[in-house]
Amino acid sequence: MRIGLRTENDKSIVLLNLANIELLKKNYNEANKYIKKVRRLDLKPLVESEANRIENEINVAQHNV
Structure with a gap:
């Protein structure tokens, strides 16, 4: 990810939001x-x-599909 996030914690929060x-x-x-x-x-x-x-x-939702 090359969008200027400085720490792994920042990256992880962005990825969680995307998920x-x-x-x-x-x-x-x-x-x-x-x-x-x-x-x-x-x-x-x-x-x-x-x-x-x-x-x-995600797992619950996939099992209910």
């Missing part, structure tokens, strides 16, 4: 791609818990 947007648009594969990118970063506890929440929502 959440894709989840809301029901683009579960894209949402999962963003979550996988988040998992490669060194996450703060709050970001990690939010990633877990979004990942769980």
